[in-house]
Amino acid sequence: MRDVAAAAGVSVATASKALNDQGRMAEETRARVQQTAKALGFRPNGLAQSLSRRRSFTVGLLTNDTYGRFTLPVMSGISDALVDNGVSVFLCNIEDDPALAQTHVDAMLEKRVDGIIASGKRIDRRLPVDLSGLGIPVIYAFSEPDPDSIGFVSDDEGGARQAVEHLIRLGRRRIAHVTGPSSFRVVHQRAAAYRDALGAAGLAGPDQGVLVGHWSEAWGHEAAGYLFDGIGSPPDAVFCGSDQIARGVVDALRERGRRVPDDVAVIGFDNWEIVAAATRPPLTTVDMNLKALGREAGLTLLQLVDRQPIEPGVRKLPCRLLVRQSCGAPPAG
Amino acid sequence: MRDVAAAAGVSVATASKALNDQGRMAEETRARVQQTAKALGFRPNGLAQSLSRRRSFTVGLLTNDTYGRFTLPVMSGISDALVDNGVSVFLCNIEDDPALAQTHVDAMLEKRVDGIIASGKRIDRRLPVDLSGLGIPVIYAFSEPDPDSIGFVSDDEGGARQAVEHLIRLGRRRIAHVTGPSSFRVVHQRAAAYRDALGAAGLAGPDQGVLVGHWSEAWGHEAAGYLFDGIGSPPDAVFCGSDQIARGVVDALRERGRRVPDDVAVIGFDNWEIVAAATRPPLTTVDMNLKALGREAGLTLLQLVDRQPIEPGVRKLPCRLLVRQSCGAPPAG
DNA sequence: GTGAAAGCGCTAACAT
């Protein structure tokens, strides 16, 4: 920058102001400095800027989601939102290891990140590290927030309701729900919304009630056995807690000669493309809009960094029903 | 740090040396300074350190792998290798967008990263950005390297050979190969290794030859039709170019009443846990050791940053056959 | 053995 200033015949201070569009000065001077800077291929040293501006334009992203199934879209949303603002993100994979997590947090603090985003593979679990009292803003995205902090999560009840209402609108009347382990909070939330939606339509669930199991294809497969090999009238629709479960259900149905969606409509959850799109037929499913969630989280963190007051609390972001072919015709309108 | 120095009754210079285990000084002094630093909860300002040391202890990771299927393990390996050395990694998702890529590269350069790692979802494609002449070390990991640069890729021939030899060792004699589109270099590499391995054992492929198609379950399904619904004797083993293809083949086989592995042995490629483990039976597959690849890439970048001379060229890292249940008993020994 | 002083490259009051 000294060189630029010299070449433009001004002082370093003036050069700095010119390049940052700050302070008063002749437009001619400003233009001239910017010209020479470009001509010389000048690239400001971000470290020096950060040091004196007391702002590093970096944030740390902590996550424990090894497969990246949930974190990846969140990440990409965060990154999108931040890169436009000149902010870069440090990726910290902490693998559920408290020591590793602490190492990463310490590194972030030394590198003087402007803020931290905590993400994870479960919305109802904390990362194995204490992020309170760090002296910098922290945002929780798809992860259990600390009390009095700011968090973004998906609206699982809303998503489940949309799914069930979609089935009802299509004329399905015996709708079952096959979902994951009851140790997950979302299992309860989605099941509650499922029951509410049925109740509101004056319908009852199948005799077996909500089938609670695992987040796996195998469980979907097994559950389909309970639903369709028993006595009594089988469901005409199954709302599943994950795409993997739905895939298991669909495969089991095909093995039993039941047609999807003609005989049975199936809806999944997650919109994990690779599973949902490979299922035959492709799955209608609930998309949690994770990328948008990441974007919101990123933008909010920036506001916090700018010392704008933000109401603490957790924000539930809406899910979206993605209609493919496992339910038959989309609703009119 | 001024505070630490004052509290320990030494100058800032001495404090700095004490904390960095540098220079000569009384052990007592050094210890005392370190004590007080800890007592005061002193955390060095990385920005200032970087500024004067001319080393930021950060690296940039460029990738265009949206699903993260390949990049995630690579990332996690890189991150593992680097965090131990106090180096943090900036994640740059460039989405195959040249402008976005350039934006990220510029950001990295301004932030004075010590080096850049370019990764991707295809080993035979360049990222849409020129990384030569940046003035900092660049390493290619699971991505097409520039001429005269350093790259790490998986040894696809080796992996394919292991797979086919495994099948031969298990007594299979009519081994088919179902793989992805011929626009991928790995398709040719794996097919070549497949033919070589067959030839070396004095075997021939099936009448249909190598079945080239897509990286999808649907293609695996379809290809199984060609292999098993035709006239002539069907294969007793299928080596697939991806786990997704293998999954399609296995499902198709089950629908035809052929037992895996009893009637037909199947091997996949990628060890994409989520599909390999969900297949019935779980897939034996070729693991590309992507995490180790990432680790190597990270470590090598550090050597480059330390100005250690490294031979340019691409290193092929070995794959590993992961035996599950789709081939029957593992080979003796 | 320890410390004074001169940077690292940039920003921001304050003066002119």
Added chain:
DNA sequence: ATGTTAGCGCTTTCAC
């Protein structure tokens, strides 16, 4: 409208 000066927080050479 521009320049001078004093940092930002740390490292490092070189006297003492």
